[in-house]
Amino acid sequence: MDSLITAAARALAGGDPLGALKRVALREDPPALALRGIAMAQLGDLDRAKILLRRAARAFGPKEAVARARCVVAEAEVALAARDLGAPDNLLDQARAVLEDHGDRANAAHAHYLTVRRLLLIGRLDDAEKQLEHLDPTPLPPALRTAHELVVAGIAMRRIDTRTARTALARAQQAARQARIPALIAEAENAARLLDAPAARLIAQGSERPLLLDEVEKLFASKALIIDACRHAVRDRKTIVSLATRPVLFALARALAEAWPKDVARDVLLARAFGAKHADESHRARLRVEIGRLRQKLGKLARLSATERGFALEPPMGQEVVVLARPVEEKHASVLAFLADGESWSSSALALALGSSQRSVQRALEELALAKKIQFYGHGRARRWMTPPLPGFTTTLLLPAPLPND
Structure with a gap:
């Protein structure tokens, strides 16, 4: 791996996507495409990130199975951030198996956490807990330990178990500070603030x-x-x-x-x-x-x-x-509750998370848009819905950057 790729990977690992792009923005080789995709994801351009990661996965040769698997994992996280919850799990499971077979335990664990986070997002708490039982965060790097504790806290908050949630969030904040990634620190702090907000x-x-x-x-x-x-x-x-x-x-x-x-x-x-x-x-x-x-x-x-x-x-x-x-009650409060996370959702993803029909969700979204409580971009299947952006909001991803010694 050449010096520019190494420097770009280290910049991404440190939460500096712009620094990574400065080094590989004009390159078209597979490692550069993968790093550009991760950088664009961290900057919030999820559509461009998905295209770059797919190009990178196709460009890696048959002997580069680990690199291809990492691209699949990165694309799965982009899909999660874009609230594309209907994507099949089998590709992520296959990628995780490849990473485990080749000894890349950190990225294999990251793939596992993506599965758990998706289950948590759609309310399948029992399944998320079962998946979490197979994961030991102790040997993992700080960024992944943060992800683990955030998932534990998320499940505990859904279960109304505040003691477990506070303990997990304290560990998440500590691990995030050890990781020294500003976006990750902010994510852990924002999660902790939820416990001090009206529920x-x-x-x-x-x-x-x-x-x-x-x-x-x-x-x-x-x-x-x-x-x-x-x-x-x-x-x-x-x-x-x-x-x-x-x-x-x-x-x-x-x-x-x-x-x-x-x-x-x-x-x-x-x-x-x-x-x-x-x-x-x-x-x-x-x-x-x-x-x-x-x-x-x-x-x-x-x-x-x-x-x-x-x-x-x-x-x-x-x-x-x-x-x-609920703290605020109105006709479509449950839809607004999911959109309040600041991410952009498709109507199909909202229907999956709410356990409702897609047409019912579409009607609710249209009514909320007419009332100017939400907004959308895109057309047809590419349409995404979100609440008006808050000043200073940053999309946070936990995409691991492949380093030379991985």
């Missing part, structure tokens, strides 16, 4: 206040009966009843919980559950049916009693009723 709102007896993730964890461990509007469920510390597929029942449960300990008039329940402005006897009959179904769903968690003007929620003696809601 939800608590609504109880006519008042509301923001909750940190630590406070949400304490709430779940308390004796309270919680109507969880984040996951559309009713729960106490022992039992969770999901109403995610029963929106009418959840709307009734939330309306009753927000009024607790008072009752709720039938007209109000009809408006909340069915959007009925002028209720007739058929609406009232349907309300009785849905209340009966909600009684059956809740079981021993709470009773629903009829009152003179409506219905009331009655938890077991001494139990408080609260509503846990």
Whole structure:
């Protein structure tokens, strides 16, 4: 490997993509194409990065299997950053196997982390944890140890396990400082700040206040009966009843919980559950049916009693009723929550992450764009959606640069 390639690789390893481009910008040989692709990815030009990495992979000869595998891994990370979540996993798995067979444990581990990060992004926490069990970060370089701890923290935050998350984030920040990569340090610090930002709102007896993730964890461990509007469920510390597929029942449960300990008039329940402005006897009959179904769903968690003007929620003696809601609620809050990471998403990737149909997601995106809450670029299948960019935002990648002694 010549001196310019070596210098460019070291610049990328140190988080200096511009320095790398100065050395290889005009070269067309396979190693230079690969390094240019990684540099463009770190600068945020993901489309150009993908083209360069594919050219490099094709240009490497049959005896350069490790170099080709590294290009595949780098392209997989570009796809992850571009939120191209529908790409097949078999190419990445094959590349990882090649790297392991040739003793390149660092890049093989990096490929493994890409798989785990994708699983985390689409909400498959159990699968992500199983994959993580096979990875020991101890012998890895600092950048990959940072990646490991960020994944551990991400899973813990989704599980509402703040102690594990804080410990992992502290290790991630320490490893990022050892790596001396500014973008990586910023990523670890931004992740740590999430634990000190409002994660939800608590609504109880006519008042509301923001909750940190630590406070949400304490709430779940308390004796309270919680109507969880984040996951559309009713729960106490022992039992969770999901109403995610029963929106009418959840709307009734939330309306009753927000009024607790008072009752709720039938007209109000009809408006909340069915959007009925002028209720007739058929609406009232349907309300009785849905209340009966909600009684059956809740079981021993709470009773629903009829009152003179409506219905009331009655938890077991001494139990408080609260509503846990998202920090900001609107019609397409879940779509906005994914776009809030600052990355550009395709509608197909959002549909995969949300577990929804692509057409439903496209309608939501179009409504949000009309309201000027999001923006897009590209056309057809190349269209990507994102929130308006924040000043100073930098796309961070953990692409390992191949050095001569790898």
